[in-house]
Amino acid sequence: MVISPNSTLLLLLSLLTVSLFLSIPTAESGSDSDSELVADLLALQSESKSGVIHLDDRTIARFLTSPKTPRPYSVLIFFDATQLHDKSELHLLELRREFTLVASSFITNHNNSNTKLFFADIEFRESQSSFHLFGVNSLPHIRLVGPNAKSLKDDSEQMDQGDFSRMAESMAEFVESRTKLTVGPLHRPPILSKTQMGLIVALLLISAPFVAKKIFAGETFLHDPKIWLSGAVFVYFFSVSGAMHNIIRKMPMFLVDRNDPNKLVFFYQGSGMQLGAEGFAVGFLYTIVGLLLAFITHLLVYVKNVIAKRVVMIIALFVSFWAVQKVISLDNWKTGYGIHGFWPSSWN
Known part of the structure; x- marks a missing residue:
């Protein structure tokens, strides 16, 4: 059987047309896959009150590991663990609220x-x-x-953990x-609602005449x-x-001992960190010395009994010396630096 040149040309053109027709859906199917992923992320985002999408192993695989790169979006993920929410030194709940603030502000600012960017969280368990x-x-x-x-x-x-101290601002940066x-301005909720503000204003207006009367009479606290x-x-x-x-x-008031979870650490040895408890302890010692000094200079001078004055003075000096010595010993234990007294050279 002999095939004419015209028939061969017609056959080739038909095959080329069919191949082009079949290639078009293939290209469109890839585009549809990306758009479907974006649409699903937008749907999950709209279902969340804060705009933060909750991911798990299945959705991580679907939106991050399975799609081919480049993906048409980025995802900022907050890693959480509910069993660690009671660890105040980690500030997970507070950081989670700040992360939510950034997410909701970003979504609001972009209408x-x-x-291009989605916010998500993932839980350890x-x-x-x-x-x-x-x-x-x-x-x-x-x-x-x-x-x-x-x-x-x-x-x-990864976001540097040293930037967490600035909370939402550092996350936005x-x-x-x-x-x-551009994230845009952060929309922090007001401290007081409109109803609370209205009640406060009403109370101020009602109490204003009575307060003014007390002020002019000199009877306020x-x-x-x-x-x-x-x-x-x-x-x-x-x-x-x-x-x-x-x-x-x-800073937390105390830490849990890593070696013994039932033991609390109130004093942290090392100059790079100071717990709240040790700061308050040193502040209490300073306050004792300050109050004793004020008592001696403002009240003890009015005591006429000389023996009583001397006894109180000796006690005050002893307590003050003890408090200052405690501060010095704690500073030496914490930082390793020592404080030494020097006599004037003329005394040698």
């Missing part, structure tokens, strides 16, 4: 239309395999999985520096010298106890 995939062995932990990350452990980016996306004395002592204790350091650094 729920941004599909539910997803131990995923924790192993990321190589997470300590908390708190936040990690960004970019579009080109193939290995969840090696290619994803981490997102902006790694994804080149602010006219009591004891209040000012107590306030001065409180400010002094607050200043010398390192309370502001504890607030800024969010």
Whole structure:
């Protein structure tokens, strides 16, 4: 059987048309797969009140390990463990709230239309395999999985734990520096609701005439010298106890001993960290010395009995010496630095 050249050309054109027709759905199917993943993430995001998607081993595989790179989105993941929520030194609950704040602010600022970045969390007991995939062995932990990350452990980016002290602000900066996306302003909820504010204003307006009458009559608690004395002592204790350091650094009052979970550690040996309890202990010793000095200079001078004065003076000096010696010994134990007294050279 002889095939004419025209028939051969027609056959080739038909095969080319069929192959092009078959290739079009294949290309579209890949695009549909990516769009389906994004649509599913948006659906999960809309179901969450905070906008944080809860992932587990199955959804980690579906959205991160199974899709081919580059994926059309990045995922910022907060690693959590409910059994560690009672460990106040980890601040997991507080960091989780700050993470939620960043997520909700990002979604609000982009009008729920941004599909380049999603926020998610993962819980240890539910997803131990995923924790192993990321190589997470300590908390708190936040990690960004970019579009080109193939290995969840090696290619994803971990947020420095030293930045957790700045909470939501540092999380937003981490997102902006790694994804080149703008988070925008953080929408922190107001301390008081509108109803509470209205009640406070109403109470202030009702009590204003009575308060004004008390002020003009000099009968308020602010006219009591004891209040000012107590306030001065409180400010002094607050200043010398390192309370502001504890607030800024969010330092715990104590730690649990790693070797014995039933034992609490109130004094941490090492100059790089100070617990709240040891700061308050040293502040209490300083306050004792300050109160004794104030008592001697302002009250003891009015005592007419010379023997009583001397006895009280000796006791005050002994207690003050003991308190200062305790502070010095604690500082030496904690930092290794010693304090030595030197006599004037003329006394030698």
